[in-house]
Amino acid sequence: PLACIGKPVKNSFEGFEVDDAYPLTIRVYPPTIYPKPVLNKKAGGLFDGQATIRMENPNSSGEIRYTLDGSMPNKSAPLYTQPINTTKNVVVKSAIFKDGKIVSTVSEAFFRIKEKSTPPPISYEVYYLDNLKSIPSLANKRPDARGRCYEITTDEVQERIKANTVVKFSTTIQIKEEDRYTFYTNSDDGSKLWINKDLVVDNDGDHGVMERDGSILLQAGTYPLEVVWFNGGGSGWLNVDYKSTSLPKQVLPTTMLK
Missing domain, CATH: 2.60.40.10 (Immunoglobulins)
Structure with missing residues (x-):
C-alpha cells in the first residue's frame, strides 16, 4: 500500500509517469x-x-x-x-x-x-611616483616619458605602465553639433576627465575597474580635453566612452580629436 500523510505519497519503488511541468531550458548564446x-x-x-x-x-x-x-x-x-x-x-x-x-x-x-596617414592626435605624459592612492597634483613634476597615441586608453601605453604610474592624456575634441554630451571613464585605479578645464568625470580613488560618468552642454566648436589616470599596482586599465542625445554610447573615437 501507499504511505499516506494527509494525502497519498507515490511509492518510490513503483513506476509512475510524471508530467514534466518544468521542461529543460536550452541556453542560447549571443553572437x-x-x-x-x-x-x-x-x-x-x-x-x-x-x-x-x-x-x-x-x-x-x-x-x-x-x-x-x-x-x-x-x-x-x-x-x-x-x-x-x-x-x-x-x-x-x-x-x-x-x-x-x-x-x-x-x-x-x-x-x-x-586614415592611415593621420598623425596621433593625443599627447601623453607618464610619471613614476610613490604610494599612490589617488590622483596627485602634477604641478612642478617632470614627466618620466612622453609620447603620442590615437585613443585615450592604457592599451596604447601598456609597455610604460607599472606600479605607481600616472598618465596624463591631452588633446582637443571637435564638437560638430550643440548638444548635451555624456562622457565615461572606465578605470582601474582612479581617473578624471576635464573639458575646457571643467571637471566632467570624477572617477578617482584606489579601486578596481569602475565606470563613472558626467555630462556637459557643448556648442559646436573645439575644446581642450584632458584625462589623468593612475595605477597603484597591477596592470590597471583605462578607456573613455561618450554619447549624446542623438549618438549611442561608444568609444571616444580618434576622428573627433586633433
Whole structure:
C-alpha cells in the first residue's frame, strides 16, 4: 500500500509517469563578434581605412540579426549572412533570433576607422611616483616619458605602465553639433576627465575597474580635453566612452580629436 500523510505519497519503488511541468531550458548564446573582447578591451577595434565585421553563431540553430547604429536589433534588422566592410565608425549590436523572436542577449562591438596617414592626435605624459592612492597634483613634476597615441586608453601605453604610474592624456575634441554630451571613464585605479578645464568625470580613488560618468552642454566648436589616470599596482586599465542625445554610447573615437 501507499504511505499516506494527509494525502497519498507515490511509492518510490513503483513506476509512475510524471508530467514534466518544468521542461529543460536550452541556453542560447549571443553572437560572437570578431575581433573578440579581451579582458576589459571591448570587441571591435581601431583600424586603418576600413574594417571587416565578422560574426558567428555559436549555437546549432537560430539566425543573427544586427544593427550598425547602436540601436537594438529586432526581427526587421538585417540578417547576417557574410562579413561586412565599413569605412566609418559603427556601433554593432547583434542577437540570435528564432521564429522572429530574440532569444539571446545582445552582443556589441565598437569599430573605429582612421586614415592611415593621420598623425596621433593625443599627447601623453607618464610619471613614476610613490604610494599612490589617488590622483596627485602634477604641478612642478617632470614627466618620466612622453609620447603620442590615437585613443585615450592604457592599451596604447601598456609597455610604460607599472606600479605607481600616472598618465596624463591631452588633446582637443571637435564638437560638430550643440548638444548635451555624456562622457565615461572606465578605470582601474582612479581617473578624471576635464573639458575646457571643467571637471566632467570624477572617477578617482584606489579601486578596481569602475565606470563613472558626467555630462556637459557643448556648442559646436573645439575644446581642450584632458584625462589623468593612475595605477597603484597591477596592470590597471583605462578607456573613455561618450554619447549624446542623438549618438549611442561608444568609444571616444580618434576622428573627433586633433
